[in-house]
Amino acid sequence: MPQNIQEQLNQFQQVQQQAQSIAMQKQTLTLQINESKKALDELSKTADDQDVYKTAGPLLIKTTKTDSEADLKDSIEMLEIRQKTIEKQEKRITGKLEELQKNLQEAMSQMKQ
Incomplete structure (x- = not known):
């Protein structure tokens, strides 16, 4: 396999790994957002004078409902x-992947001719 095609293939694989990493980060953020929204929803169901606790490392700390809502x-x-930001990175990486794939396909078809 010619050196330039091998280099393009390596670059494609690296960008593909970046895309996978970004997808995982996006999934983690989505889960964190959903958990925080659910916690905020549950907090809204509590009475204003009810005790509220939040975690700080291995500790539970008593706080106010208002402070907890603001924090969430x-x-x-x-x-x-x-x-x-992650979605913008994902779009940029996806575009780069498509471009690299197109270039690789062109190089491979020229190599066959």
Whole structure:
């Protein structure tokens, strides 16, 4: 196999691994967002004077419902911003993968001729 095709194939494999990593990150963020939204929903069902606890490492710390709601909303906002960034990276990587695949196919068909 010619050196240039081998290099293109290696580059394609590297970009493919990046795409897989980004997909995993996106999935993790989606799960975190869903968990945070569910926690916020459950928190909204509690009475204002009911005790609320949050985790801090291995500890449970007593806090207020208002503080917990604010923390969850901030967390969701940050996670959604990160998710948008990951989606942009995913689009960019997908485009690069398609381009590399096209180039590889062209190089392979020229090699056969």
